[in-house]
Amino acid sequence: MTPVIDVKHLTKTYTTYKRGSGMGQTVKSFFHREKVVVHAVNDINFSIGQGEICGILGPNGAGKSTAIKMLCGALYPTSGDIRVLDCSPAKDRRRYVGKIGAVFGQKSQLIWDIPPMDSFHMNKAIYGIAARDFSNRLEELTELLDIRHVIEKPTRVLSLGERMKCEFVMAMLHQPEILFLDEPTIGLDVIAKVKIREFVRQMNRKKNMTCILTTHDLEDVEELAHRVIVINHGEKVFDDSLRRLRLFLGDKKRVSFTFVESVRDTVFDNAHTTVVERLSDFQLTLEVDTAQISISDFIEDISRKHRFSDISVKELPMQQVIMNIYENGEKNIDSTSAAL
Numbered sequence: 001m002t003p004v005i006d007v008k009h010l011t012k013t014y015t016t017y018k019r020g021s022g023m024g025q026t027v028k029s030f031f032h033r034e035k036v037v038v039h040a041v042n043d044i045n046f047s048i049g050q051g052e053i054c055g056i057l058g059p060n061g062a063g064k065s066t067a068i069k070m071l072c073g074a075l076y077p078t079s080g081d082i083r084v085l086d087c088s089p090a091k092d093r094r095r096y097v098g099k100i101g102a103v104f105g106q107k108s109q110l111i112w113d114i115p116p117m118d119s120f121h122m123n124k125a126i127y128g129i130a131a132r133d134f135s136n137r138l139e140e141l142t143e144l145l146d147i148r149h150v151i152e153k154p155t156r157v158l159s160l161g162e163r164m165k166c167e168f169v170m171a172m173l174h175q176p177e178i179l180f181l182d183e184p185t186i187g188l189d190v191i192a193k194v195k196i197r198e199f200v201r202q203m204n205r206k207k208n209m210t211c212i213l214t215t216h217d218l219e220d221v222e223e224l225a226h227r228v229i230v231i232n233h234g235e236k237v238f239d240d241s242l243r244r245l246r247l248f249l250g251d252k253k254r255v256s257f258t259f260v261e262s263v264r265d266t267v268f269d270n271a272h273t274t275v276v277e278r279l280s281d282f283q284l285t286l287e288v289d290t291a292q293i294s295i296s297d298f299i300e301d302i303s304r305k306h307r308f309s310d311i312s313v314k315e316l317p318m319q320q321v322i323m324n325i326y327e328n329g330e331k332n333i334d335s336t337s338a339a340l
């Protein structure tokens with residue numbers, strides 16, 4: 001796959017100065033200021049192919065927003081090189097902005113006091129979108145996101161979900177080849193999240209649009225991303241498929257049972273099974289190491305000993321996988337992902 005994004009030794013260091021509080025400290029800071037250096041992104045390398053959806057994950061302060069801002073061209077790197085669609089984002093801004101779209105959950109591109117429709121017209125003029133293309137795309141996007149009825153109302157009266165959907169239209173009208181999403185579903189209810197994820201999936205499928213997504217919502221990643229890059233303390237600590245990210249903790253599944261009789265005194269823990277949750281004397285969830293026992297053998301074994309009325313089998317929650325990665329530190333992960 002030809003890379004559309006190629007990042008080499010990307011580094012961003014912020015330098016700020018400490019200022020104490022109070023009059024004395026303020027006056028003192030005129031003469032002497034203590035320098036604070038933050039290595040927000042530290043020597044990161046990756047490339048992303050056309051049509052890929054890549055999730056960037058990491059704990060608070062890991063450097064995700066800094067990385068995405070550099071990829072969008074909003075921030076200059078301290079060192080390293082970024083090539084996106086044959087452009088240097090920060091240097092070739094004019095050429096570059098027509099090729100990309102961006103939705104930042106915490107920052108609006110819409111103008112607060114006018115309806116989104118007027119902001120859309122503003123983008124039509126900025127990007128020089130032909131009238132027919134504009135109306136066709138607007139029709140398609142508003143239909144997909146189900147927001148025809150809201151685009152004429154002033155932005156300030158829209159709900160968060162409605163506004164975010166309008167942000168997507170704003171970012172997509174000029175048909176970008178790459179879409180950058182920074183926390184696009186933050187604060188949204190489940191229905192709006194589902195709609196937005198479906199929209200991104202469709203744009204990716206229909207238009208082969210590449211998408212880079214930072215999020216704290218692991219469901220966004222599970223639902224959308226083909227690939228995951230995990231950043232911690234500014235460094236890349238994992239870069240592979242979601243499946244491999246799961247394998248990091250071993251090939252495990254969670255099986256929840258509702259038993260017909262009480263299993264309060266039954267011991268389920270053994271070499272391949274651990275009890276992870278007991279909701280009642282009848283309901284519990286077991287974690288099964290499927291590298292040691294197949295899921296069908298496991299269920300057969302349980303059903304021979306206990307009668308149950310309900311069962312569900314799920315993948316290991318992503319939250320747990322990610323927490324494990326953050327806690328283990330980079331060296332551990334590097335060796336594990338190499339071994340997978």
Ligand SMILES: Nc1ncnc2c1ncn2[C@@H]1O[C@H](COP(=O)(O)OP(=O)(O)OP(=O)(O)O)[C@@H](O)[C@H]1O
Nearest residue numbers: 014016038040058059060061062063064065066067
């Ligand atoms: N303009 C700035 N000046 C100084 N330090 C900054 C600036 N912007 C970010 N930082 C610092 O850089 C580090 C990385 O911040 P960044 O916002 O990229 O993290 P993040 O992974 O997006 O975090 P979050 O998930 O909390 O949004 C943090 O320690 C942050 O305090």
